Amino acid sequence: MKIVTGTEGDCRVVAIHGSADVNASEMLREALLGAIESGATRLVCDLGRTDFICSDSLSVLITAYLKARGRGGFVRLANPQVRVREILSEMRLDRLFEVFPDVKCAAAVAR
Amino acid sequence: MSPKAPQTDSAGPWIRKVLPTELERIREPEHEVLARMRDLGYDEDHRFAVRLALEEALVNAMKHGNKMDPSRRVRVEYRVLPAQVEIHVADEGEGFDPGRVPDPTCDENLSKPCGRGIMLMRCYMDEVAYAGNGREVHMVKYRRT
Numbered sequence: 485m486k487i488v489t490g491t492e493g494d495c496r497v498v499a500i501h502g503s504a505d506v507n508a509s510e511m512l513r514e515a516l517l518g519a520i521e522s523g524a525t526r527l528v529c530d531l532g533r534t535d536f537i538c539s540d541s542l543s544v545l546i547t548a549y550l551k552a553r554g555r556g557g558f559v560r561l562a563n564p565q566v567r568v569r570e571i572l573s574e575m576r577l578d579r580l581f582e583v584f585p586d587v588k589c590a591a592a593v594a595r
Numbered sequence: 596m597s598p599k600a601p602q603t604d605s606a607g608p609w610i611r612k613v614l615p616t617e618l619e620r621i622r623e624p625e626h627e628v629l630a631r632m633r634d635l636g637y638d639e640d641h642r643f644a645v646r647l648a649l650e651e652a653l654v655n656a657m658k659h660g661n662k663m664d665p666s667r668r669v670r671v672e673y674r675v676l677p678a679q680v681e682i683h684v685a686d687e688g689e690g691f692d693p694g695r696v697p698d699p700t701c702d703e704n705l706s707k708p709c710g711r712g713i714m715l716m717r718c719y720m721d722e723v724a725y726a727g728n729g730r731e732v733h734m735v736k737y738r739r740t
Contacts, residue, residue: 506618506654536643538650539711546708567643574718575711576700 487515492528492591495560499530504541512541516548516559525557528590532563537571549581558582560590607674614653614669616661621653624671628682631675637738644719645680645736649673651712652684652732660686660730680736690728 485508486501496519504512549559561583572578584590614620632642661667667687674681699710717723722735
């Protein structure tokens with residue numbers, strides 16, 4: 485897995501490339517929680533190139549969501565591909581997270 | 596389904612491995628199972644489902660079962676047949692009651708970070724059964740065309 489960070493509007497974008505498996509979840513934790521600790525509380529997680537996600541990485545996303553929300557921000561998901569979208573749906577996490585078709589939409593929508 | 600101890604029968608031999616409680620080691624059985632599935636022509640949906648369930652079972656065994664104790668081992672047994680994939684994972688922990696694990700998809704649990712591994716296994720495999728006071732999980736994925 486590779487993490488690529490950037491910005492879109494006033495949002496920090498964290499893109500997950502490849503498989504967010506258990507051995508990659510710590511890297512994801514450092515990227516997301518590190519961004520929040522450094523003051524970035526409006527985050528978009530780009531899942532357009534994420535081909536696998538395990539429960540550990542889902543836990544990281546949820547922890548980041550709670551921390552960002554606690555600081556008045558958000559973690560939004562962008563462009564999940566079919567299998568990751570199915571996992572989000574099966575776990576009903578598409579009711580917890582706002583899910584957008586792409587990063588631009590996720591960053592553009594008003595809070 | 597009542598769990599059975601895996602035995603070699605006319606359907607094909609079981610592959611047996613004993614892993615140390617190290618998360619890095621779960622890739623080895625994953626790669627082997629997926630390679631065998633690819634050889635037998637299982638499509639991407641089947642391979643994704645088995646990869647996810649096997650990862651969750653092994654992570655549960657190491658983290659929640661063995662509590663990452665390096666002196667404990669995880670036993671994994673599998674066989675990939677033309678019509679189905681069968682996997683058994685056993686840890687050396689204290690066991691647990693799978694029936695008492697909260698449903699992570701309930702509204703009140705949606706924002707809880709943990710507890711999704713078992714449900715993912717149940718969603719993506721056709722059969723999931725526990726034995727040995729929760730220390731063993733037995734899973735089957737049937738091929739569908």
